[in-house]
Amino acid sequence: MLMKILISGGAGFLGSHLTEALLEKGEEITIVDDLSTAKYFNIRKDVEFIKKKVEEFETEKKYDVVIHLAARPSPEDYIEHPVDTALSNSLGTYKMLEIARKSNARFIYTSSSEVYGSASIIPTPETYWGYVNPIGIRSCYDESKRFSEALIMAYHRQYKLDTRIQRPFNVYGPGLREDGTYGRVVSRFIYQALKGEDVTVFGDGNQTRAFLYISDWVDATIKLIYKDGLEGEVFNIGSDKEIKIIELANMIIKLTGSKSRIKYLPPRPDDPPRRAADITKAKEKLGWYPKISLEEGLKLTINWFKGVLK
Template sequence: MKTVVITGGAGFLGSHLCDLFIKKGHRVICLDNFLTGKKSNVAALERDRHFVLVEQDVSRPFRVAGSVHLILHFASPASPVDYYRYPLETMRVGSMGTHHALELARAKKAVFLMASTSEIYGDPLVHPQTEEYWGNVNPIGPRSVYDETKRFSEALTMAYRRAYLLDTKIVRIFNTYGPRMRIDDGRAIPNFIAQALKNKPLTIYGNGMQTRSFCYVSDLVEGIYRLSRSRYHDPVNLGNPREMTLKELIVFIRTMTNSKSKIVYKPLPKDDPKQRQPDISRARVLLKWQPRVAVEEGLPTTIAWFRDRI
């Protein structure tokens, strides 16, 4: 049995990773300060003797007793609403937090996997985005607190690998959705579902023709599991390459919820990317991975989860 430390383990993705690694027969230590995550996300695991939940701000130095084989560093606010609200916390966890998590990996000789993001490509000038693309990021705009710390975290991860020969991995996650997202986290899917279920106006920022690609959470965590076991060290994109406009997404959600909501248009926020689509050729070849759950399947499950909570 291996011990896996998951920072940010009480968040949306972290809690699904806790579930998966417990299911695969590992011991999981979840570290979280509940800034944007919730204890209830891992409540079902708390009765499992192989699961430990520790309240810990990983931007501060921390220790973990005993051996650790794998560290998944997922702690960080992830939605624009959250990192606008917590800009300095976001920068601390993406700098000091990453440093402390890497130090833990060094001390324990553990594999280290860092949650990076498609945001490191910024408003991309290359489409779809391959891992070779260096990105088009505004280093001082409001999104920079997130984008630039993720870029820093990638650089620090590679520096630890070069300096200490650490076994590191970097996953560049594209928009992922599913149960346990917070209804108020401001991301497109929870926003639209909440508005549709309440028959409130569906707000599109811009003209709705900007595209996104949405990956269902079970697909994403399976890809991360495979990456954690691979021998690969350069970044790997994980996401669903099926691209859709926000307008198409809204029509899907409105139909699936039988909503009477009208669409209203608001000005586009600063530096909002116009298009995003992962090139997942690397993951297909290296991890034999590709998404299986189409939005037609993933959205109803997510809508049902939100419906129970509204």
């Protein structure tokens, strides 16, 4: 049966890949996005596209599923736009929840591993409450994500809304912006290496992250959308395999055949020293686990960038 699905942030990196997967299933997709972070997005004729900030969006239309993705996920970008960042993850979340409530729709929220802050348990389970600086330079993002989760659970408890929250961990792949304040670590490193520029590492590079290829994220999200019996659940969607950022930089230099050198920059404020996902719950309740290795995913991403940068 055809489902009507509303996706905020559907023009972004995650949203565009998810939209493609849902269109292949024959669903009717509406995207609301202000295009503030979108770069590699082509507006398809079979998608209803509304250019608008999510916090300003209202509609009387009814949907079967509401997916709230709209956010500024790059640290440089959200630090530069703290008010917009906080609003999309607070007022924007409220607007999307109200649409879901009036539609009696299933509500899917893409939160972030940032809600854990500088976690003391690695890999980090969903039961960890988080250790964050509520007034720090990153708080516009991580605290607004935490507020969104609280508001979503309030809607679940008070209105019995079918809500599902996912916390992605460092998703990467083709279509991830590499430029300016939007560039995140994998795409930035690949771009710099292919251009023969210095690969810029914040701090000493010993901080760790666990990376997830985009197709694995899409697979998990599809399960989260369609599977019954997950009301009020929260899932880590990521990898439990840590890698040091300096090791990632060297791996990308090697895979691209680049002669780039490593350039160290001052560390970012409040940058968590380690991050990896405990995905036990996703394995048990979603039947999901990552299938693409880091090296394989990097090769796919590098090949895509080679085509884009010709």
